[in-house]
Amino acid sequence: MIEAQDFSTYVRYSWFGAEPTAHDPxxxxxxxxxxxxxxxxxxxxAIRSRGEIAPQVQAGAESFGDLAASCLVGVPEPAVESAGNARTGDLRVVFMGRTQAGKSTLIEALSAGSGDRIGDGRQRFSRDVCVRPIVNLPGVAIVDTPGVGAHDGDEDRQLAFEQLPHADLVVWVGSNNSFQEEAAQALRLIAVYGKPVVVVLNCRYDLLHPIRRDDFLKDPRAAFRDVAGDLNAVLRHLARAGARPAGVVTVHAQAAFLGTQDHPDAALMWAHSDVAKLLAVLAEERDRRADQRRAIAFVDRVRNPVIRYLATLDTATESLGTHLEQGEGLVRDLSQRVARQIDRQHELLAAELDGIIESRRSWHASADVESDLNAAWRKEMSSLNSEMEQAGARHHRDLTAGLEVTISTVLSDWTNLPTPNVPLGEFTGFGSVWLNRASQAAVGLGAGAAAWVGGALLGGKVGGLLGIEGGPPLMAVTAVVGAVIGGLVATALGPVKDGLARLFLGSAEVLRRRRAELGARIHPILDDLQSEINQWREETRAATQSAMRTQFEAMSGVLAGQRSIQRWWCEVGTEINEAVGDLDAATARTLLRLSGRTGLAEEVLRARREPGSATAVEYTREGFSQAALFPPDESCELMLATGPAKPGVRAGQALSLAIGLSAAAPRTLRLTDRQANIHIEEPIPSGLTDTWSSLFSLFTASQVRITTPAPDHHPASCDHQEPQA
Incomplete structure (x- = not known):
């Protein structure tokens, strides 16, 4: 009679041909x-050569470079040269578990030890690492590690987890008397490492008392009746971390150890301990998957720290991106607010200066034309200059204070950006030293120079308003204003002594005409002055805005530099991620070759792994047909198959991948080129569906979500549990 497996192999060979000659993978x-x-x-x-990142995205006191370097510590040096030895040696099985769970007792039983590592009831009894062979199971080395979860047991925990990178297989030993959070955390961490886990639940039914030992020999199943809850707790925590156990076994470690001692019931103790089930799982791992397990262990010694490095880089890149988006928006908002403040303050100043000038347009109506008009006009201009100077100084203070408050408030959380320079040089010049000297120089001159002195004084004040500190520009302004005032004094403001005019027109009419003529002379002067002020206002506003734009451009330059760093990080992350994808494809091909599927290995186009959970593989069309009809069940990791992506529905690859997840047929709730919602009508823990969703999203470069109606639990049967591959 032909076995089913042989018949399947025969059909596969008939359809797809014989396997090609296997080469050393x-x-x-x-x-x-x-x-x-x-x-x-x-x-x-390359990242380090571009400098450190902004303090806002550093992890605590560590810089990104230090944090990244710690991720790469686990990369073996030189990994490639020493990898050839990975095919030789025993299958390395690391036993881990909570302290007092019976792990060392089980080690003593499997290795036929003397019992010196068996605890006496105290926590932290075994505090070192011990490697031993399994009696009657050559090719398997078992490693005993300190228990995790003991009080003040951080050193033991670290020593135990240091063995994980070197493990081909992990045996987690739990007990039926308690399950604590420390054990849950350890299980989740083991799952994160992606190591295959065989779950062993040890029944702690004490057999040292003769009566209890006799009861166990009469009804051994009675000791295993109340272990389902504890076993489910272990499986649930593994599932929440996205991992499936490579096997589930219940044993009685104490009975197994007594079965190796000189005792009349030793053989019966060994048989009832169910430790033979564990040995069967380990034998199958040795005979069918040892090379594959060693390949995975070798790959993950480099892959796992690189994945942690990528996760750190992705987190920093995302954090820096958020930081820069906020900063770029902040600079835009700040520049707009500052521009509005400058415009508003200039408009307020212009309005006040216009009012000061306009108030002098009626000066001639009340001027005493019989007195010394030159002196009166100089006094009025001195008052005008004083008012303009005070107005300018006040608005300058208001603008400076307002900008300081705005900038300091907005930039309070941005210590790495340069703060714009406030007060602004383009908005100064009121009450300058030069103006004081000019005023002093005008005092004491003769009457013939009075007109020029008045013009110089006003010109100097206008120059001050223009922000001109001295030199040719100020002299030009002085000359213009002085000439205008000098012309006024030489004509309209000169002494009027025409007696005939008084005789024929009357004193009142002469006074009216003189004031009218005086007004006709004053208004052009004030018009010119107002024009100069308006020109100053526009020039100063433009200069101020230009100065602020220059400073905001400097701030934007800092952000642009960090944006360049972020883009560089993305490029580096993409290159490393592509190398991870190439390694995943090489790993899939290696596992297929080691499991006897050489032909299928040659059809692999690309792959992505989620260690401890599954590998998504894209085959050629022929390879996909072969993998769909004859899945590579011999592989030590679950391998999910899909064909080349169809144009426009790349996310559709997730549906064919999901077919291999459970016996229930998946169905799509939504499918587009970049999104797929897949529902599986079967109880599956949420940790697994989350892990699969993440794997499929990465593989298809789209958003994939896998849902199930089941609550978050993991059903398990403890009695007569068959070993699982």
């Missing part, structure tokens, strides 16, 4: 590991 795998290592080291070096 290790050289190709070593090269892929080396490329990833080179990409990670080169990428980190």
């Amino acid at each position: 290790w050289p190709h795998l070593r090269k892929a590991v080396g490329r990833l290592q080179d990409a990670a080291v080169a990428g980190d070096r």
Whole structure:
């Protein structure tokens, strides 16, 4: 009679031909590991060469460079050259578990030890690492580690987890008397490492008392009746971390150890301990998957720290991106607010200066034309200059204070951006030293120079308003204003002594005409002065805005530099991620070759792994047909198959991948080129669906969500549990 497996192999060979000649897969795998290592080291070096990131996205007191370097500590040096030895040696099985769970007792039983590592009831009894062979199971080395979860046991925990990178398989030993949060955290961390886990629940039914031992020998199943809840707790925490156990076994470690001692019931104790189930799982791992497990362990020694590095880089990149978006918006908002403040303050000043000038347009109506008009006009101009100077100084203070408050408030959380310079030089000049000297120089001159002195004084004040500190520009302004005032004094403001005019027109009419003529002379002067002020206002406003724009451009330049760093991080992350994808494809090909599927390995186009959960593989069309009809069940990791993506529905690859997740047929709730919502009508823990969703999203470069109607639990049967591959 032909076995079902043989018949399946015969049909596969008939349809797709015989398997090609198998070649040593290790050289190709070593090269892929080396490329990833080179990409990670080169990428980190390139990032460091561009300088540190902004303090806002540093992790605590650590800089990104220090944090990234700590991620790469786990990369072995030199990994590639030493990888050839990965195919030799025993399958390394690391036993881990909570303190007092019976782990060391089980180790003593499997290795036929003397019992010296068995605890005496105290926590932290075994505090070192011990490696032993399994009796009657050559090719498997078991590693005993300190228990985790003991009080003040951080050192033990660290020592235990240091063995994870070197493990081909992890055996988690739990007990049926308690399950604590420390054990849950350890299980989740093991799942994060992606190591295959065989769950062993040890029944702590004490057999040292003769009566209890006799009861156990009469009804061994009675000792295992109340372990389902504890076993489910272990499986639930693994599932929440997105991991499936490689096997589930219940044992009685104490019975197994007594079965190795000189005892009349030793054989019966060994048989009832169910430790043979654990040995069967380990034997299958040794015989069918040892090379695959060693390949995965070798790959993950480099891949896992690089993945942690990428996660750190992605987090920093996203944080910096958010930081820069806020900063760029902040600079835009701040520049607009400052521009509005400058405009508003200039308009207020212009309005006040216009009012000061306009108030002098009626000066001639009350002027005593019989007195010394030159002196009266100089006094009025001195008052005008004083009012303009005070107005300018006041508005200058208001603008400076307002800008300081605005800038300091908005930039309070941005210590790495340059603060704009306030007060602004373009808005000064009132009450300058030069103006004081000019005023002093005008005092004491003769009457013949009085007109020029008045013009010089007003010109100097206008020059001060213009922000001109001296030199030719100020002299030009002085000359213009002085000439106008001098002309006024020489004509309209000169002494009027025409007696005939008084005789024929009367004193009142002469006074009216003189004031009218005086007004006709004054208004052009005030018009010219107002024109000069308006020109100054526009020039000063433009200069002020230009100065602020220059400073905001400097701030934007700082942000642009950090944006360039962020883009560089993205490019480095993309290059490293592509190297991870190449390694995942090489790993999938290696696992297929090691499991006897050489032909299928040659059809792999690309792959992405989620260690401890599944590998998504894209095959050629022929390869996908072969993988769909004859899944590579011999692989030590779940391998999900899809064909090349169809144009416009790349996310559709997630549906074919999901077919291999459970016995229930998945169905799509939504499917577009960049989005897929897939529902599986089967109880699946949310941790697994989240992990699969993340894997499919990464693989298809789209948003994939897998849902299930089941509550977050993991059903398990403890009695007569069959080993699972």
